[in-house]
Amino acid sequence: MDHPAEPKSATHAVDSPEPDRRDFLQKAACVVLGGAITAVPVAASVRVLINPVFQKTSAGVSVRIASVDGLAPGGDPQLFKVATDRHDAWTHYASREIGSIFLHRHGQGTAASDFVAFNAACPHLGCAVEYQGEQQRFFCPCHNSAFAKNGTLSDPKSPSPRGLDALKVEVRDGDVWVEFMNFRANIPEKVAIV
């Protein structure tokens, strides 16, 4: 780029850049000051930006799903929506769906051990699995993972690294309660997300 309007001032010519101490100190001061003034807004921004990394919530929430009498012993697993009060950033929802589960009454009794509940999210990448009655299996329509009625992987070609995630079941006063939580996807271990 040329500077047509640049005054050609012979008397005020710049001396060749002085490689002396003062010049170095000036440059160092520029770098330090420039870094400092940039660091402040960047730090203030990044601190708020990465906030979610430090935010931990309690893993599980106990939710009433159904009454014991409403589930036939030995029937097919049934899909239930899980609704509870929920906090999303600033909003407090009195009742909001936070996920879904399959609840299965495999025993004849009315104890917690007669029920089994699975989080309906596929442990592979979080798609919603469906229950296929005629084949007695859970099937994920995204990547074809298949799970037996007891939640274990039934097809060795399933991409899912683990079986369906069982949830803790409780029976209180004739109602089935499940401690709902989500788990980290695509790892062999079952690790709750907090």
Place this chain on the structure above:
Amino acid sequence: MKALLNWLDHRTGYRQMVREGLYERIPGGSRWRYVWGSTLTFAIVVQFITGIVLWMFYSPSAQTAWESVFHIQEQAPGGWILRGIHHWMAQVMTVLLLLHLLQVVIDGAYRAPREINFWFGMFLLGLTLAMSLTGYLLPWDQKGYWASKVATNLMAGVPFIGDALQRTVVGGSDYGHHTLTRFFALHAGVLPALLIGLIIGHIYLFRRHGITAKQPYKKRDAYFWPDQILKDAVACLAVLAVVLVFVFWKRGAELTAPANPGEQYSAARPDWYFMFLFQFLKYQTMFDGWPGGAALWASIIVPGAAFGFFMILPFIGAMKWKVPAINYLLCCVFKAAAAYFLTVVLRPHFPQLAGKEAIVAGVVFGLALLPMLFGALKWRLPIIHRTLGDCSSILVLYAGIFAFVVLTAIAFQHDASDPHYAIAVKQAHADAERTKHLAKISGGIPPEGALALLRDDPKTQGPRIFKSHCASCHTHGGQDGMGGLVEKPAAADLQGFASRQWLTEFLSPDHIKTAKYWGNTAFVKPKEGQKESKMVAQVVNDIAGYGDQEKKDLADLIIGLSSQAKLKSQAKDDEKDAAVVAKLPDLIGSDGLSCTDCHKFGDDGKRPDLTGYGSRQWLLDFVKDPAHERFYGDRNDRMPSYGGGAGADGKAKPAKLTDKEIGLVVDWLRGEWRE
């Protein structure tokens, strides 16, 4: 490493670019007066960084805008600092813009061949102000909402296209979701893009023409790097320091109560740098009768013409005469005009200066003498030795800044001396704090938005309903509930109604006939054909003659009667005095103080009913229909039946307030709200 950089340079030529950027020649060496452009660039960069992160938190809709800003401000750790930096940097930027403009004009950098760059700068000024204007609305709080309404209503005054323009900007006929989405798109998309484009053009043209060096040169020439950059960096550091001081001093940026179209906000003001326009609008009557209407002149033509006048500054500045005498004369005229303005026009606006004319005159006179003083000291008074064009431009700029400062000062002075403004501001702060508090104790904000929290809150709504419906007669702590005066109180002060203290004073010969209780009611000043209320005679004559035992009985009766109200503030005392409270049925009846000779209590007596006196239900029933047989019946003074009621002629009267509203005001009177 070197090979890699060579490879890169070969393909990008970056070394040449860096050289161009860093080694700009500065004739006469680096100077502090050249820092303003760099500080503005720094301010813009800070606004972009902080703005983008704020963007990630912001949610533009009528139910989420305030709420998301509340979340940034109150819940996200460090969020208030981030928002504070963005807010205060915007304020400081406006000041920096003015300083930059001032330096450019004084140093003559606006003249040929730099006219276009001057215009770029003026457009950048306009764009920055547009950024402020759009940003002001985004929190969707009362302050931003009402101030922006003023701005967009002014827009409607543009001839021919005003209505269409307003609808386009607002996104409809009234404020709502689309106002926010549009303002946000302008604030975070369109305007920043224009800003970047213009800044690139501005810096390109600046580099093309080189710096307008201040004569005479003080030192030998230097390069931008590192000489000038060091000064720039120090200046930026100072700017940042100022911003941070404000951030921590004011604890971030203000967030007033959520926007509510139904809640008047009489303290609606634009940001301080628009206050001069706001003030100017108050003088629009001076354009009465002008073609197009006064509003058009005050809000669009005159401010537009002033801006236009600044745009032709490069041509004014081109006048090449160098006549010190004329310049001196111009300066004197300017000073005289300023002095006239300060002493004659402004005086009435600043009543606190009354009696201090001597000081004002002294200051003005002193300012006028300064040139002579400079002359005597053989200092150069630079402006006189400039060309006529230059001198004129500088004076035009001074006049503009003078008008800006003066109008701004008057506006703030008006507000400072206006009690209504002070009340509105105080109320807005109280509402804001209350909303934040309610959001905290509710564990969050309901999906329908923060306004819902306020709508159902007795502490917020009670005083408002009281002011509109009760305070034409009643007072509350001597005022109308919202801090205003009650012109002609005609009924009792209801603060602490049914409390022990209230009853003690009411049942005392010294107080019942005062304005605080029944002094102005028909019970003391009977209407035509009626007598003074028996109750008043009872208190004034009988109670005054009570012996010691009766006095003690009265005190116990008051404790018992008051306990029926079940006031939150007295709960502990009521519990403590349970034994005294138990005596109420005996004390109130014919074996005690014989209240039931008239009053109803339980199954005895006639009216007004004292069963459950002051309780929530009693008050609800009373406010709904004080003329009911259970209460005052035909002796009711002027109090309307707010919940409707039978009416004296048997015809049902319409309700003035809903049950919910009556509940809110009753809960407020009883001090029942969530803490």
